[in-house]
Amino acid sequence: MSITAKQLRQYGKPLVFALLSLPALWLAWNWWLAFQYQPNGLGFNPQETSNRFSGDWALRILLLSLAITPLSKLIGSPKPILFRRMIGLFAFFYVCVHITSYVWLDMLFDWVELWSDVMKRIYITVGFAAFLLLIPLAVTSTNGWIKRMGAKRWQRLHQAIYVIGLLGIVHFIMMRKGFQIEPLIYAAILLALLAFRWRKFFPKTARATG
Numbered sequence: 001m002s003i004t005a006k007q008l009r010q011y012g013k014p015l016v017f018a019l020l021s022l023p024a025l026w027l028a029w030n031w032w033l034a035f036q037y038q039p040n041g042l043g044f045n046p047q048e049t050s051n052r053f054s055g056d057w058a059l060r061i062l063l064l065s066l067a068i069t070p071l072s073k074l075i076g077s078p079k080p081i082l083f084r085r086m087i088g089l090f091a092f093f094y095v096c097v098h099i100t101s102y103v104w105l106d107m108l109f110d111w112v113e114l115w116s117d118v119m120k121r122i123y124i125t126v127g128f129a130a131f132l133l134l135i136p137l138a139v140t141s142t143n144g145w146i147k148r149m150g151a152k153r154w155q156r157l158h159q160a161i162y163v164i165g166l167l168g169i170v171h172f173i174m175m176r177k178g179f180q181i182e183p184l185i186y187a188a189i190l191l192a193l194l195a196f197r198w199r200k201f202f203p204k205t206a207r208a209t210g
Helices: 005-035 046-075 079-106 111-120 122-139 143-149 151-158 160-175 181-201 203-209
Strands: none
Touching: 005 046, 005 079, 046 079, 046 160, 046 181, 079 122, 111 122, 122 151, 122 160, 143 151, 151 160, 160 181
């Protein structure tokens, strides 16, 4: 018995929503414990832990959203597409948590110091560029915006997600000091997803060179 699209909307979406909410709930719970001066999972530098934790999950969920279309093609079913918008918006949510954590906990809303940091540290500049590019994609994620813009213009705009993914990976690699395998794994996943996209838009070139 196959699962219908209606069943996925009714039961699958709440389950995916709950699963993607878990990292945020963990972070909120541990900050509550920290403010109560109780043992928590944030460690000796809670600001850094908060920044890295939210940033890691933002990147993971962003890559997950990019993997939805290849997964749909792989299994020969459009059903995974039902979750793509929700996953994409969760990625934006965790990016916002990441930015808020940095601006609030690290910068203490010191906008002069924040601007100086953005201009001085290239990896922060790259990260903010990715965030700014992501905003119009989140704003135009509704069916109403698809109708206003037209499907082709909307799709062209949302292809910027691959540029955002690249900026996110660059931000992650530059932020980590020394050689670390985790950023390279994320980079490899993104390159694989970009290769899939290349084959979709340039099938003859892909066949000739593959």
